[in-house]
Amino acid sequence: MAEKLLEVNDLKVSFFTYAGEVQAVRGVSFHVNKGETLAIVGESGCGKSVTVHSLMRLIPSPPGKIKEGSIIFDGIDIISLSEKQMNEVRGSKMGMIFQDPMTSLNPTMTISQQIMEGIMRHKDVSKKEAFEEAIRILELVEIPNARKRANNYPHQFSGGMRQRVMIAIAIACNPMLLIADEPTTALDVTIQAQIIDLMKAIQKKMNTSIILITHDLGVVADIADRVNVMYAGEIVESGTLNEIFYDPYHPYTWGLLESVPRLDMAEDKPLVPIPGTPPDLLDPPKGCPFADRCKYAMVICKEQHPEMTSCSKTHKVSCWLTHPDAPKVERPLGGMKIE
Amino acid sequence: MKRGKKLITLLLATVLLASVAFTGCSDKGSASKLPTLKILTDDSDTAKRYAQAFQGMWQKELGIKVEIDSTTFKDRLQRTQEGDFQIVMAGWGPDYNDPMTFMDMWVTDGPFNEGGYANPEYDELIAKAKASPDNDERMDLMAQAEKILIEDMAIGPIYFRYRDYIKNPKLQGEVRRAFAPDPDFYWASIEDGDSITFNIGTEPPDMDPQTTTDTVSFQLLGHTFEGLTRLDQEGKAMPGMAKDWEVSDDGLEWTFNLRDDAKWSDGKPVTAHDFEYAWKRALDPELASQYAYILYYIENAEEYYNGEASVDDVGVEAVDDTTLKVRLALPAPFFDTLVAFGTFMPLNEEYHKSVGDKYASEADKMIYNGPFVMTTWDHDSKVVLKKNPDYWNADEIKLETIEGLMIKDANSALNEFLTGGLDIVGVRGDQKEQVKKEGYELLHYADGSSWYFLFNLEDEILANENIRKALTYSINRQAFVEKILQDDSKVGLGFVPPVMPGKSGSFREEVGDLFQDYDIKTAKKCLEKGIEELGLE
């Protein structure tokens, strides 16, 4: 069995606002193995970003707060660390790539400075060594003319190139875990594939674990080993890539899969958006959070929260339809193929 | 019994008030036939407050509507001079120590007669007074003229200005005269020392005696220069550069005998030529001196200035180094005090030619002949005057140093005084309470000015004498002085202020009040009559 790098147990994160407590993440448990890629998918606002920001304790506080749960990373209890100890972890053992490369780089610093900053923070190197290291990493992320462009400012780069710089910053200290928060969302489609390929290559070279957040199932199919589906601050289904794509159990997963175009789809089959909106996390429902939007919802769905049940060793789902007493329903998707 | 009396008084007062209110109502009826009048004022807060006070009084007492027409200071002066106004509050300060400095303003077509008053009878009285060498006769003639002026209500007197100041108790002997009211430190001394600091308020705009017009410069010139005469504590002429002088019986020919030990600060002697040169310079049309008119008593002075006579015709002549002969156009018994005025200060031709245009631009671009010399002129900041050891009367001068600071803000000046940075400072009405609290004794002085309504007699409505009378009589001067001015000013019921000399004492006291303050009854009668005369009924 693969070695666990990260284990998250019953993580609860809330934001305390004037309107009240927004329960953004409500008891999330998952793990990441060494060298594997875990994708977290879900609609905007489902808590996937908050979950991964919590891993690096980057939730703005106030108003955000990790209320409960544990995060064990490489044997370290992340939540119990002091801010100073946490800074030793950030950037060195965990790196993070953000969504928008246009705004995630400091406009008034050269890119080499921004890369060197992390290296000099965590490694005992001279400025010159740090600079050489930065060049090496820039070459690694395939920035052409790296040495020449190292002293350029972010505005002198295109979006895709900037995202490469972001990746360079994140991997500068050779982290064990790379968290990518929608790294391709803001990029052109052609560039997206390049970035994903780059991440794959780096993973191969450095044996890094990756948590990838996205709502793009195509990207998921391209890179992920395992997938967590999140909805309203909870993981509703998790499994291997194949399990989620070929044998999904949760109606929300069905909905997600139905709402994206696929190569194997019959031409006349329309894309089906999921009707309705997610529940208000200021006052989350006591039953299944998806019940209101679920066309298979039963009485119990609104009354009681379904438990997480295992469908296989790697596949878990939280849905009343998997209960033995539940009526059998026809899965709307036929067999599907993954590229 | 006492109680009963009080009750009756109260009752009476109520009836009176009621009747006033009643007649007030009916009056408003007639007054409303009068078109809205305009009082011109500049846009400073104080000026506007004064105008509002009068506006309120006229509205309340006569039901006359008066609008406040406020504009910039310069424009107010300009419009007044151009006759573009109806009513404006104006003031006049004396140029020399004689009622004539007030009285000759109102002669027909006189340069300062901005209201356009014209009365041949008045003109004749003034001309007679000017031509008379006899002081008592002059005073009588001027008294008659003033009576006519007020009967015609050419102007509406309001108040004579008196102001307050405080000083370091150790400072003694400073003199404030009615004309040139800024302190004169000639006789001053200070306990435990010989240097004092006072506030001149602002940079002297022009220290050239022949061209300057402002009080700051004149005050400094008074300390650093000396004319033929100097004013004593009472404002009478005392010997200055002239040790004595004679006047002919017709009062037209004056001979000044200069002392032979008088020196300029560069060591040259002060001679009669220096006076002749300076006076003729002041009248030079090329110099365009604003105060040239003050020399017009001298024969052919006005003519020279206007290009109708040559410089040699001007009636001033240095007979020799120590004798100056002056021929006047009219007898002026006060001429001995007039020559103490700044414009009459001497100037050494040779020195003047050596500095040229730079004359009086810096402390070291002037030579002095007065009790003090200016050693420092730190522009916009301060001046320092030091005792002149070569001054003929140096033994009498006790102060070694006089420092003049330029603090414009009245509160800042008071604060500076309170920390000991000034030995004497003026006090504004609103500062009186604070000063009393600090334990200083308020001192008063008359600044010699007379304040009045200037009416535009060429205006359709204000050409009517009765309207002017109504406006003048209905003002409550006592209340205005107490509530609005809050200083020590005195109610003005004539034009010439009490500080001007008369036959033996004060002109004002000898002539007496010419009307009654706050005379609503007469004011109302006049208003009705005026409206009738104007055909507004």
Add this chain to the structure above:
Amino acid sequence: MGRYIGKRFLHSIFTLFIIATVTFILMNLMPGKPFTGEKPIPEEIRKNMEAKYGLDKPIHERYVIYMKNLLRGDLGMSMVHKHRSVGSIIKERFPISASLGLRALSFALIAGLFLGIIAAVNHGKTWDYVSMIIAVIGVSVPSFIIGGLLQYFVGVKLRLFPVTGWESFKHTVIPSFALGLGTLAVMARMMRTSMLDVLNQDYIKTAKAKGLPRRAVVWRHGIRNAILPVVTILGPLVAGITTGTFVVENIFAIPGLGQFLVSSVNQNDYTLIMGLTLFYSLILVTMNFIVDILYGIVDPRITLVERKE
């Protein structure tokens, strides 16, 4: 770069020319005349004086004469201060106003930026409220009240500093404080807003994710970016504060340019009005230019050279 400066220079000259022309016209439309005094001057005397200063000529002739003199660098003689040239007034008085202004500005900048940063970093906490209360006081209480109160309590009651004058360092303390307080407040508010905005930027998160300590995040990534908008207002601010402020200079009897700004207009001192307006414009134009160059240095995104791709 050289081309840019050349272009800017020509632009500035044109601006100054327009300002000079407009001021000349407006000034002559102003009510009142320079030699209207409290005592009316007899007609002949006024005519003589106006002739002496060339005011008897029609306005277009005077304009041409003035502009010709201006080209030679001659600003003329003051019409009120009889023996002083406009040039000498500016030359003597500007250094004092500039000294006061720069002191006030340094104080306002240092304290204002500091307060703004403290407020932003402690957003929503006590220090935020404290600094914003100071800022509100600074903005809403006019300098003549601050100045007057300080003069009375610190100067008269406590005798800590002199009341008026401009001689020693001690003389400069209260006026600089009184003059700077308003600017301080503006700076603090601006810096706070800007800093809050910057601290919410993604690149701050990037910096945090690198494991940088909070101090490094705030200083290296926050302040440099947050200060940019402050730099843009520095030009007009420096020009305004160094060319004389009437209120503060008046209260503390400081011999600067401020008094002339007001008195020249009140007294229709035409040559002085023109001289001061042009001088102020010159400083403003220069300051804006310097700030533009400075901005290019602080913000690499701004380039002074037209880009050739």
